[in-house]
Amino acid sequence: MKGQSVITVIENANVVDVSSATILPDRHVVVEDGLIKAIEEGKVPAIPEAQRIAANGGFVIPGLIDAHVHVTAYTANLGELPQQSPMYVAARSAQVLRGMLKRGFTTVRDVGGAEFGIARAVEEGLFAGPRILYGGKALSPSGGHGDHRAMGVDRLDETYAQVSLGRRCDGLDEVRRAARDEIRRGAHHIKIMANGGISSPTDRITSDQFSEDEIAAIVNEAAMADLYVVSHTYTARSVARAVRNGVRSIEHGNLLDEETVALMKKAGSFLTPTLSCFRALAEVGAESGFPKDRMDKIRLVLDSGIRAVELAYRAGVPMAYGTDLIGPMHDRQLHEFQLRSDVVPPANLLRSATSTAAELVRLENEIGHVRPGYRADLNLLAANPLDKGVLENFASHLRHTIKGGVVQD
Missing domain, CATH: 2.30.40.10 (Urease, subunit C, domain 1)
Known part of the structure; x- marks a missing residue:
């Protein structure tokens, strides 16, 4: 009936x-x-x-909850995404989402790439997949981790409909406008690139990105909408800059030190390590299509990741489960359990992918x-x-x- x-x-x-x-x-x-x-x-x-x-x-x-995914990243060459039809990317993303659900993930937090359309497709049952909490496109300064222009390229056709993980914005007015735009599009959180990255072509792992005034402005815009900010950060210095200015969720954190971990603990910040991403890139990145000219960056963060996890665990910093996998490496989504298991006991490992992650995404009363x-x-x-x-x-x-x-x- x-x-x-x-x-x-x-x-x-x-x-x-x-x-x-x-x-x-x-x-x-x-x-x-x-x-x-x-x-x-x-x-x-x-x-x-x-x-x-x-x-x-x-x-x-x-x-399970994976708090760091990119569901549109069907390829390891992220610079390829804006050159593809958004409809083709959506079809490939549907495959990625089905795989996540089959592995036991019922909710994922996308931190660059997914938007209201693909989240709605899952919600309406058009795509089989985990529930998507999306932030739209990550905010990046020019030359930052979200800027995939080659050194010799000044302009790209960057309409919002084109698929990419990030968008460029510089200065207080632009970062506020970009944050407000993502909020308008239904974002559950705002992602910023506050540190150099591996996949970006022109920055260094050690470079700080966005001024502290810009970070504070983005955090302020998110807070006014009752949202929070997620920050791509590796180095202790970049993490400290983000935490001092109100960032709630630190992604990666491979180069943390004890002083910065203590700062995170005091501020109530969360850490989302993504060890599986770096291990996968080191082992199969080149053959999966990841640009070879960026493989050298991986060595700077690969071995330090587990030490950061151990520091955070000992200090009592809440850690969520995250993977950050791209292209064919999505199949390794469950490997994060194994990579953290030497320093984190089973109960805490399970919480990282369930109750702790739910608290991070502010759904602790629902999932x-x-x-x-x-x-x-x-x-x-x-x-x-x-x-x-x-x-x-x-x-x-x-x-x-x-x-x-x-x-x-």
Whole structure:
């Protein structure tokens, strides 16, 4: 009957409480209209019209959240994107999104490239994929990490409809206007390029980008819209500049030091390391189409990333799960668990991709936990994710992914 509630019962499951890192055994999770209605113990609920999923002692965890993705980056050569038809890029992005959902990711935060159209396509069910929290195009100064002009090129056709990860803006008036424009387009956050990058052709890893006045102006615009700012940053100096001016989310952070980590802790900033990106670029970047003239930059940040993770973990800086993968390297999205596992215990690893990431994106009352009233974004695993080695082999233990109460197999 039209309008009738859709009810699903996951029977005989071990429910993982990610906050307390405990297991609630022999539970039955009742899902109604995309939300978790109840978590019951004892006899299986007698709901004749309910669909049934037999967990048989499997482990129910929240759906995974990747807090640093680029869903339009179907190619490792990012300079290629603006030369392609946006419709072609959308079709390739649909493939990227399907892969993410199959790996257990039910929400992703796009920090450069995705916009309202592709997020709406997922929301309306036109594309199968995780829910997209987008920031539109990252704000970059001229010559910065979001400027992909070659040294000999002065002008490009840069209409907003063309696909790219960033947009150029210089000076207080321009950065305010660019931030307001992304807010107008529905951004969930504003991304800035506050440090040099690997994929950009003309900057250095060590270069600071945007003046502190420009950073503060962008943070102010975001705050007025009740949003927050995400910052691409590697060096301790660039991180400190961003944090001092109110940036909430530090991306990468490979070259952090103890003093800057303490500053982040005091300010309440989050860190989103992306170790899998650098490992993937070092191993298969060149053969995947990443420009060879930028491969040397990878060595500057590759080995320091795990030290930054260890510093942040010891200081109690909240860390979210992020990958930053591009092109064919998207397949390595689950590798971040393995790369962090030597310094971060399983419970904290799981929180990074669930409750901590949900807090970062300000959806801690909707996703990131298996609790009544939360979205029924769930994964059913065959093994206990709190045991050492399970998250590192996540794909082999994944039995079902459920998004909004619907099994995605």
